[in-house]
Structure formats: C-alpha cells, structure tokens
Amino acid sequence: MQLGYELIKNQFFFRKELIERVGWFIRLRWLFVCAGFMGSITGHLVWRPFPLGCFLNIFLFIAVYNLLFYLFYAWLNASRPKEERFYVFFANCQIGFDLLALGLMIHFTGGIHSPFLFFILLHVIISGILLPPPSCFVYGLLMLTALGTTILLQHSGLLASQPVLFHSMPTVHAPEMPQTLFLFVIDVALVLVTAALTTSIKISLRTKGRELLSVSKDLEANNKKLNALYEMVKEMGMRTGLQELMDAATRHGARIMGVKACAVKLLDDQRKKLRFTSTYGLSGDYIAKKAVDIDKSVINRRIIEGQVYAVGRLQEQDQFQYPEDMQKEGIASMACLPLRVDKMIFGVFCVYSDVADAFAESDIRFFTLMSDLTALAIENLRSELNKTWFLQKTAHQLRSPLNAVHSMLRTMRKGYLGGIDPRQEESLIRCEKRIEALGILIGDLLGLGIRRTGIDPKQFHPVKVGQLVERLLPMYRAQADEKGIKIEYAIQEPLPAVMGDDALFDDLFSNLISNAVKYTPKGGLIDIVVRTEGTGRVRWEIQDTGIGIPEEEMPHLFSEFFRGQNAKAITEDGTGLGLVIVKEILDQLNGTIQVNSTMGKGTCMTLRFPIA
C-alpha cells in the first residue's frame, strides 16, 4: 500500500510536496545565484553595456535572503511537530522575495520589454501548485500592478526608464503608450490565463486525490476483511468437531464485522424451532431463553425462507418474541442471514451491534459471503461426521450380534451350560474361528470409521520406530515359521524418533507385516530395513519375495475392499481394508508410502516419516 497511498492518506499529497519543495527551492536558488553571478560577468565581458553592478547587487540580495531562508529552514526542520502553516508562510516569504528580486531585474532590464518578464509566469505556476488556490492570482496581480505602476510612473516621467537589455541599440526609450499598453494587456491576459489553468488543474488533481484516498481506504478495509475471512475459513476447515467449528465462526464473525455479538442458530429436526448452537458476546441469560418458535416469529420464518433481515433500530420494531431481552442485552441493531447450502437452509447466522444502524448495504453483502462460507463449512463437516457416524454405527450393529454369539459359544464350549464331548468342542472351536474372522473385518471397519474422525495430533509424541519393529515381529514369527518364511531385519542406529501415536504405528506395521507374511509363498524371505534418510526422514522398507501386485491393479491398491486377483487366489482371508487403513494412518502421521512390485518376484513397500 506504499504506492502513493501514504502520501494521499492524510491529504498530504500537496502538503508533502510543499514541505519538500521548500527545501528544494533553497538549493535551486543557490544554483541560480551562482549561475547569475557567472552569467552577469560573462554578459559584461561580451556586451559592454550590460548593467553588471545592478545585476550583481540583485544576486547578492538573493544570496543574502536565501541564506536567511536556509537557516530558517534548518530550524523549521528541527522543530516537531511539523506544522503546515509554517511551511505555507515560508513558501509565501520565498515567493514574495523572489518576486521582489524578479521585479527589480525586470525593471533594470527594460520593464515591459524585459526578457525576464516571462519568469512571472513561472512563479504564478509554482504558487498555484504549492499554495492555496487564490495565491497564484494574488501574486500574478501584484506583479502586474507593479509593472503597470512602473509604466505609468515612467510615462509620466516620475521614474527613469532603463535601457532594454540585449537590444541592438542600448537606448533608453520612454514608453510609448499605445504599444506599451498593448504589451501590458497581453501580459495581463497571459498571467491570468496561466493562473486560471494552474488553479483548475490543481483543483482537479486534489479532487482526484481525494477520490483515490477514499477508494484506497475502502480497498484497505476490504482487504483487511477478506484476510480476516480467509483466516476464519482456514480455522473452520481445521475443526473436527461441529461445536468447535461454529464457535470459531461466531468468534471470528463478531470480530470481522466489528460488532458486540454473533450467533449461530440451527433448526431442529422438525424444522419448527431455532436454537442457539453457538454464541459469542451474548450473556448466559439471553442464550438460556427458550428456542424460537418459527411459526410464531415472523422474522425468523422469513429468514428461514431465505430472506436477509437487517434492523437498524430495534426499539422501533415490535415484531420480536423477546423484545425486552434484546433491550436488556444492549442490542441496538442486528442483521440475520440464512445459513444455506444450495437451496437447503438449516439455520440462521446473526450479528448484533450495540449501535443503531450499524450495518450498511456493503456490510450485509460481506456478511452474506461470510454466512455462505460458514454454512458450507458446517455442512461439509456435518456430512463428514455423518459418514463416519454411519460407518461406526453399522460396524457396531454388525458386531453386536457377533459378540453375543461368540460369547454364548465360549460359554457353551467352556462347559458353563453343561458338559460337551470332544467332537462338539471341535465344532464350537471352528464356529468361534469363523466368527473371529468376521469380527476382524468388522473391527477393521470400526477402526477405520473411528480413525476417520481423526486422532488429535496434539496427542502425538515421539515414537521409537526401531523398538516398535522389535516388539511387533515376534507376533508374526510363529505364522512365518509355519510357512518356512524367514524374516530378517536391520535397524540402523541411532534412529531418530518420529512423531505419532503408538496405537497408530502398531496398526500400521501390523497390517504391512501380516500382508507380507500372508502373500509370500513357502520358503520366502521378508526383509525389513529401518534407517534415516537425508536429514529429516525415517525410512521403513519391507521387501518380500511374495506373489507381487499386477501393474494394472496398482491404482486400486488403496481403495476400500479392493483385493488383487492373485491375492484372492492365494487366500480367502483378507478384508481389502488393510492398505486403506495403512493410507489413513499415513495421512495422519504425515507419512508417505511408495510401492514397487514385480509379479511373481515380490513387493517392496517404502514408508517415509518426518522425524520428531
């Protein structure tokens, strides 16, 4: 926002120009004085009639007053605060003295015929730009008056005429009235037109500056609001609980809109009542009031039907169910919008201000954007939670009868319902085994569902992956030994810890090791290598000499319930959820997986985790 905005911000565009130019003029004047001295001497050398003494006096006069200006300027700069009126006064002084010097120069170089006459225009323009509008007229007219008076005095013989500089004949000629008057009129016209033009350009620039200022201010305000809105959306996106999300929405909402309070009210399942679900800045008493009955509240019904509702002065309205409460709460104006996704409206988003008429049309437009984004965030999370809930519920419902059957089988097998013979016992054991397999599938589903709600990364702690491998491997040794599979492992120490959760790592590695054992034929080899990779990662490699994964099936490897054709052929056991769980866990741990496989030769799974 440096781009001229700071300059314009306090309407300093011209003031700042003035302050800068005041010093600049002093430096310019030194140059002018030097050039004047040298020019005068040169003029005198090449053209004898040149009035050297008169010129040197004038430049000396300029040098003296410029020195005074220089000292005054140094003092002015040292003083704080910089008051604009001093600078205006100073600029006026400078222009006044310059015009006096110019007047003398014009007078001594032939008055109305002087080649320096045009310098008047220069001063008119400068004063027109730097000083308030009438200044250039005042200075212009002053100079014209001085010039006119001189002409009159010379014409009447009261003042001696001066020789015209650089005239072929350095003659002194008394002004001849018609010609002189004509020249004077031209000068007057020139000065006035210049003053008028400068003034009009300056006024137009100043107006544009003001417009720019106002636009910049609006832009800056909007920019701030949009940034805040971005922060709000970002925070809402990070929330995993509905209540936390809505609390973030109301907290940010109140801050962004600059109001005392903000609330989200959601419709109940019957769409009859609106209840406060999250509030910010409202008192407990106010929130504790009963739910708003849609049928009784005209306003809320309209909002639920999709209208925007904004009231500038609440005390003048009598449509509220609880007007006295609002008064007690100190609410003077409010705006309420429907929370909607597409055409579905599921609640109301309100902001409350303690000042009347707090919401302009632009505020409402912005609030609409905010409420739409909030609705989207709520709906997204809700559908996510619903999916997870459904999955959990389904898994639980499936598991309940299984658990009951399993419990009853065990009770029976262990003789609590009376003695059983060995054949019966064997059947019961087989029943239990089959039910256990089904239980694993459902357990995977249940675990996946729970995991999808996410484990709070705040609970993560440094985990030693090396130790984990050593702890888990024995659990798979027996299974591997049965198939004559050799498991080798190498852990390159020292191995840095990675951030995570023991249970997640357990699940992750159990899934991968059991897969390797399951899909490696008899007499195979499983090689596990854990080591540091680069500076920031731990790499975990499981290489087997298993059946491999067909290339065309690679893209589906992490899809729910997917099992490779050759995997199905080798064993019926398998839920098709193992790698889905692996992927879910890796996502939570910020880990990655790379799968390289050759059909019939084996598979290598490479996992990488950022170190703690």
Next chain:
Amino acid sequence: MERNADILIIDDDRDLVSSMRTVLESKSYQVRIAGDGKIGYARIQEKTPDLIILDVMMTTDTEGFDLAYKLRNQVAYQDIPILMVTSFPKHMAEQGPEKFQHIMGESWPVTQFLEKPIDPEELLTAVANLLAEVD
C-alpha cells in the same frame, strides 16, 4: 459377601446378558438385569448393587457413559464399581479417557473395561477383583 454379591447387568443385548448371567450364576453371584440405562437406574434405586456391568451403546451411543457419570455424581452411588463392556478394540478402550474426555468434560467414570466378546474366565476374574477391591 463375594459369593452372594449382587451384580446388576445393564445391557440391551439379551443374548449377551444371558451368557454373562450363566457364567456369573455358576459362581453363585446374584444377578439382576436391566435392558437400558433408565431401567438400570431404577434397579439401582431399588437396591444398591455391589457391582454394575454396563454396556456403552444402548438407546443412545453414549447411554452407558451418561449413566456412569450420573452415578459418579451421587454420593450414594459413586463408590459402586463399574465394569464397562464394550465392542471397541482394546487400544481404543485404553485410550478412552483422553478420547472421550472432551465429549464428557469430566473425569473418567469407569472402573474397568472388558472387551466383547466376553470370555467367561476374564469376566469372572474382573468381577472377583473389583469386588475384592471394594471389600
């Protein structure tokens, strides 16, 4: 006291309840049953049991927890040991306190967890230990 201890099973799965009942009665415990939290609470008011075996998900997903908290907040019932039976995998149950605390907002109300399906020996051991602690 241990042999005739009064155990209240609150679970909506009748088959599971009947299994547990069979196992517990084989050791001469007195067993009462309730199909949900509400009936369970009424049974507790009728007569304070020595131990409660409580399911988590019944009419609502957290009914077991709700009842456990309710009991923990009442002087008369806060010392009854609660054995919670759950279908959560073991590690989920173990990390339960942290996971559920933000939902409940209070301290963990359950004395011990037992994972379903119920193993008769595990059940008997858990029950015996809990009752012994009270004694």
